[in-house]
Amino acid sequence: MKKIGKQTIVFEHKPCVIGNYSIVGPKEGKGNFAKFFHQILSDDLFGQDSYEKAERKMFLSAVLEALKEANLQTTDIDVLVGGDLMNQIISSNFAARELQAPFLGLFGACSTMVESLIVGSSLIDGNGFRNVVCVTGSHFSTAEKQFRYPLELGTQRPPTSQWTVTGAGATILSSQKSDIKIVRATIGKVVDWNVCDVNNMGGAMAPAALETLYTFFEDTKTKPADYDLILTGDLGKLGSEILRDLMEFRGYKLESNYGDCGQMIFSNDQKVFQGGSGCGCIASVFNSYVIDRLKSGNLKRVLVVATGALMSTISSQQGDSIPCIAHLIELEGKNV
Amino acid sequence: MKKIGKQTIVFEHKPCVIGNYSIVGPKEGKGNFAKFFHQILSDDLFGQDSYEKAERKMFLSAVLEALKEANLQTTDIDVLVGGDLMNQIISSNFAARELQAPFLGLFGACSTMVESLIVGSSLIDGNGFRNVVCVTGSHFSTAEKQFRYPLELGTQRPPTSQWTVTGAGATILSSQKSDIKIVRATIGKVVDWNVCDVNNMGGAMAPAALETLYTFFEDTKTKPADYDLILTGDLGKLGSEILRDLMEFRGYKLESNYGDCGQMIFSNDQKVFQGGSGCGCIASVFNSYVIDRLKSGNLKRVLVVATGALMSTISSQQGDSIPCIAHLIELEGKNV
Numbered sequence: 001m002k003k004i005g006k007q008t009i010v011f012e013h014k015p016c017v018i019g020n021y022s023i024v025g026p027k028e029g030k031g032n033f034a035k036f037f038h039q040i041l042s043d044d045l046f047g048q049d050s051y052e053k054a055e056r057k058m059f060l061s062a063v064l065e066a067l068k069e070a071n072l073q074t075t076d077i078d079v080l081v082g083g084d085l086m087n088q089i090i091s092s093n094f095a096a097r098e099l100q101a102p103f104l105g106l107f108g109a110c111s112t113m114v115e116s117l118i119v120g121s122s123l124i125d126g127n128g129f130r131n132v133v134c135v136t137g138s139h140f141s142t143a144e145k146q147f148r149y150p151l152e153l154g155t156q157r158p159p160t161s162q163w164t165v166t167g168a169g170a171t172i173l174s175s176q177k178s179d180i181k182i183v184r185a186t187i188g189k190v191v192d193w194n195v196c197d198v199n200n201m202g203g204a205m206a207p208a209a210l211e212t213l214y215t216f217f218e219d220t221k222t223k224p225a226d227y228d229l230i231l232t233g234d235l236g237k238l239g240s241e242i243l244r245d246l247m248e249f250r251g252y253k254l255e256s257n258y259g260d261c262g263q264m265i266f267s268n269d270q271k272v273f274q275g276g277s278g279c280g281c282i283a284s285v286f287n288s289y290v291i292d293r294l295k296s297g298n299l300k301r302v303l304v305v306a307t308g309a310l311m312s313t314i315s316s317q318q319g320d321s322i323p324c325i326a327h328l329i330e331l332e333g334k335n336v
Numbered sequence: 337m338k339k340i341g342k343q344t345i346v347f348e349h350k351p352c353v354i355g356n357y358s359i360v361g362p363k364e365g366k367g368n369f370a371k372f373f374h375q376i377l378s379d380d381l382f383g384q385d386s387y388e389k390a391e392r393k394m395f396l397s398a399v400l401e402a403l404k405e406a407n408l409q410t411t412d413i414d415v416l417v418g419g420d421l422m423n424q425i426i427s428s429n430f431a432a433r434e435l436q437a438p439f440l441g442l443f444g445a446c447s448t449m450v451e452s453l454i455v456g457s458s459l460i461d462g463n464g465f466r467n468v469v470c471v472t473g474s475h476f477s478t479a480e481k482q483f484r485y486p487l488e489l490g491t492q493r494p495p496t497s498q499w500t501v502t503g504a505g506a507t508i509l510s511s512q513k514s515d516i517k518i519v520r521a522t523i524g525k526v527v528d529w530n531v532c533d534v535n536n537m538g539g540a541m542a543p544a545a546l547e548t549l550y551t552f553f554e555d556t557k558t559k560p561a562d563y564d565l566i567l568t569g570d571l572g573k574l575g576s577e578i579l580r581d582l583m584e585f586r587g588y589k590l591e592s593n594y595g596d597c598g599q600m601i602f603s604n605d606q607k608v609f610q611g612g613s614g615c616g617c618i619a620s621v622f623n624s625y626v627i628d629r630l631k632s633g634n635l636k637r638v639l640v641v642a643t644g645a646l647m648s649t650i651s652s653q654q655g656d657s658i659p660c661i662a663h664l665i666e667l668e669g670k671n672v
Contacts, residue, residue, distance in 0.1 A: 128345055
């Protein structure tokens with residue numbers, strides 16, 4: 001592992017993806033990535049008596065199924081790295097309790113999938129660890145009641161809002177070789193352009209995505225056209241348009257190889273305004289569509305940029321603006 | 337970096353502590369470590385208009401002062417690693433916004449100080465990073481209102497309760513050499529012995545400390561007497577007694593070289609029942625007393641075991657027990 005430029009890491013041993021799994025709720029299962037998800041729940045309670053327990057069960061199931069694909073047991077996990085949106089990341093903590101693997105809890109809001117991949121890749125590339133499991137996700141009904149209003153209230157949603165994805169994704173990183181390699185990463189800085197509207201997360205997070213993408217291109221001396229796909233986490237329709245504008249101002253025009261998971265996860269007739277959000281958005285799309293396409297060779301060089309809004313209900317109620325972050329990883333697929 | 341035994345890491349390049357700072361509230365400044373803390377606030381609002389902002393300012397001050405000691409600028413930080421007890425770790429997020437360094441947010445409850453030291457040491461030992469800043473802390477008045485009752489209510493405290501420490505600590509880890517080295521670490525598993533009483537955190541967390549300490553001794557083939565000091569995070573009086581009993585049952589009797597920050601931070605006349613707790617407890621003691629004694633050579637080999645209770649108010653209200661974790665680092669002082 002070595003650092004290049006201002007804040008980019010090169011993984012010299014190229015940690016590989018040897019297992020992955022995605023699991024989503026019924027609404028996500030009617031969206032644009034339906035045929036790529038491994039499991040679509042028919043009931044978002046997942047057989048549990050609370051949405052919080054359903055969220056944990058998604059985390060646990062995603063990890064266990066990803067381990068199966070990698071032919072590993074829970075005892076083969078050197079460390080489990082994960083986090084979620086719940087206060088005190090309880091979904092990850094309780095899933096970790098069942099898995100009985102050494103556990104590092106993270107909080108990066110919706111950037112957690114990539115944050116965990118960066119921490120995991122670093123632990124492997126430093127030559128210490130063999131298998132690291134990264135997991136995150138979210139649940140519409142737990143996030144909605146914690147961050148916004150009781151579900152029963154049926155509160156009207158503003159047009160700039162996004163819909164928290166019910167879904168989880170797990171990735172097994174390893175020092176074993178596979179066709180999918182993690183080659184570089186940029187750890188983001190906290191960016192805050194003074195957006196205070198918690199119903200416009202895309203607008204708040206776009207500047208963080210800008211800073212991380214811009215820094216990565218400068219650090220690596222590459223440009224958007226060098227990649228088959230540049231995918232942001234969950235900026236949604238408005239946020240991803242803002243990012244396109246901002247990147248063009250900075251001299252890196254994003255073309256048709258750019259997309260946003262939030263913008264794409266739901267279909268146009270699903271009435272979710274700006275699209276999907278939540279840790280589960282990029283976690284489920286990355287662990288299905290992206291890895292599938294890298295494995296098949298359809299995609300060769302991919303940048304995944306997960307964005308996170310780092311406020312709490314307390315900071316917002318006290319009048320603070322929304323600090324945001326974006327973390328980036330670069331992946332290589334088959335035959336690169 | 338290499339893994340030994342079940343879950344212990346050996347840092348082959350021995351990352352060093354090149355700066356540290358501790359800052360505490362007025363009550364902590366009347367406790368047993370008063371002469372070791374770098375800064376004692378006369379007012380726990382720290383000139384701010386909310387306790388939340390005071391907490392952030394402690395984080396920021398601790399980092400800036402630790403950087404000064406290390407003769408570094410904020411631009412020298414390769415990555416800032418930190419977390420706290422606030423929902424969505426806002427204290428760390430907002431401090432990171434001011435510092436403008438690449439940031440990895442963690443959540444390990446009161447285990448965060450050691451969790452951040454492990455992640456930081458791994459990033460340095462993997463040869464990629466030069467300077468990593470680790471920061472955490474807590475504030476009695478923000479934690480109390482978030483996890484328990486409004487401060488104005490004056491709710492009576494049960495005898496098993498602990499007092500959340502108002503304090504923060506920052507450590508600068510580096511590939512530069514110094515007298516204080518991080519040599520080994522054990523990442524904890526989530527342990528849950530079905531304690532549901534959120535007013536008995538020491539009792540809930542003691543089994544996690546047991547599992548991590550026991551695993552470390554087994555993995556390294558060492559014993560308690562090999563260390564000058566074994567320090568747990570914030571088990572408090574009752575919790576640390578439970579740990580002594582449990583360790584003896586497992587064949588590793590803890591003698592007078594064992595202590596607990598929660599048990600020791602306040603003096604006996606301060607009416608805090610079982611002692612201190614919160615991320616700031618071990619963060620302030622580690623970044624004052626422990627590092628001071630390692631620097632002077634009074635302590636040569638030290639184990640620091642930070643424990644964390646990973647529940648939320650939601651999980652407790654829904655009847656879940658308290659999942660706990662403990663992370664361990666081993667340090668070497670001058671002339672070892």
